[in-house]
Amino acid sequence: MHEMIMMMNRRRSGIKREWAVAVVGAGGEMESLEAGKQEIMRRTRVAARDLRRMLSSSSRTTIAGRECAIVINLEHIKCIITANEALFLNSRDPSLVSLLHHLHNRIILPSSSSTNILPFEFVALEACLHASCTTLENLSNILQQEAHTAFYKLTSEINILNLERVRQIKNRLLALTCRAHKVRDELERLLDNDENMIEMYLTNKLRSEDAVSNVEELEMLLGAYLVQIGGTLNKLFTVREYAEETEEYIKAMLKEKQDKLLQMAVRVGTANVIAEAFITVVGIFTINIHIDLFQKHALLPWIVGGCVASSIFLYVSAIVWYRHKHLLD
Template identity: 40%
Template sequence: MEQRRQPQTAPAPRRKAAPVASQEWLVVPAAGEQRRGEFGRHRIMEMTGLPARDLRVLDPLLSYPSTILGRDRAIVVNLEHVKAIVTAAEVLVRDPGNPRLHPFLQELHARLALPDACTTNPASDDMELGDGQGNVPMPGSAKIQPFEFKVLEVCLEHTCKCMESETLALEKEAYPALDKLTSKVSTLNLEHVRQIKSRLVELSGRVQKVRDDIEQLVDDDTDMYEMYLTRKLAFQGVNESSVKVDSNKHASPDHENEKEEEDSGDDIESSHESSTYVKPDVEELEMLLEAYFVQFDGTLNKLCHVCHISFYSPLIH
């Protein structure tokens, strides 16, 4: 008996992996012309050394709360609508076409256009070359503000201004609304005050998140140390130069003594690095962060005062 042939079914077409969408970024270097372009996630990771999880913090679709993260080669800034990655040489601003970012970009360009107060080498931050040959960095020279701190200050200042502006606008709206409700109780007036109260609570939470994040940074010297990108880059260059000098100095064609000389070179390298490495003083960044902590704390106190009046008004319970 012939077996009936089963109809062949066509294999299901393979689904192509969805390409990673590129995002528009504005790249503003410490020196030179800015450029605008679309960069994929992997390209940004190559440029900044950041892992994918840190880039998700800047995704507006994921609604991450405000935060500032110090990493090995970059600082991740997510403050309200300001989403940026700061390195020692450039800042990458996400979604530069956003109208809310126009004032921030103007402030950033104005700040970076200002000449430095000192003429020291920006690559060496606040260190000078102590031996006259550029081999040993020494603390105590005249300071200039590192590029990453200039950008960070603009980010904090802009965010502070925006939140203060929102607070003042709510203040101007809240007190007349409460007076109106007191003089005439109505459903319309009551609903207006409740809406204002809801906005006050929401804004208070955002301001407190930024304030608490700054406080957490100030309380941790290690986190602040991670944000000294320019200085870390300078130390890296000095140590690499030291390794090359030591390896050339101790190279020998005598193979019998090769192992002994390698060990000696390692000891010298280790000794040299330990003697030239100076842990950066975090006082400069600490003072910067504390100044803005005070400002955000003052804004939060204003909001709490208005919230207190609204919450304890007997007419809206």
């Protein structure tokens, strides 16, 4: 009840939440503005549920064609593309600066290597895919370099600091792999859905042209970035394999050290038992050191010497038996 009253008070007072929006026009013009949901919906003609999903913090990766727009929720990019402009809803994000510059340059300086000029919506889509895939690729390259360094240090010296570094590398590897998988899965889903791709030909809709014959153009665009994100996943898979091999090597090293410690414990324990037996025997004989037998024949040195020799013989025999039973190397 209290929440309903608060919502009613907000509506009455005219308080509206607005987002910083960067707008890039089809001619390369750029604009920054503050816009609420209603204004964004009116300008792009997207459904309220699409906008709500984009602005949600738990929204999934999405590239979807709608009647009058392409809705993109890709990594840090939240963008709505129409036939005439592209709206980036999180324009205060510093990582969007390079994307906006790239899109601006692509519009005013079209690629000379391309024989077909892409419509604006595909230029904007390509810029978003380029930013997302390139970011993941750069992060994977950095992670790969750091992983090799961390794993090498760990194999050289096993300590808490190196173990913590490797743990952080593995956490980053898992998170980055999940992000790359989401992008790849969305591209594959889109390529498997011709109807969704047809919906993305916004310029053709305005001109009342049939887009079915041109779907291959979009397929080539999406396929190129599918290959790029696949290469990124291959790098991450290589790092994961290297991590697993390093773990196996570390486990083998630790097992070897543990075995050596156990063998040392066996040797020391055997020596302690024999030493205690030696002390006990010598102690028994030294109790009677004042009798005539010891005084006349000086037997104590012989007894001690015999005990020492017997102890050495027993220790060597025990070690030989341990090795025969494969208890020691």
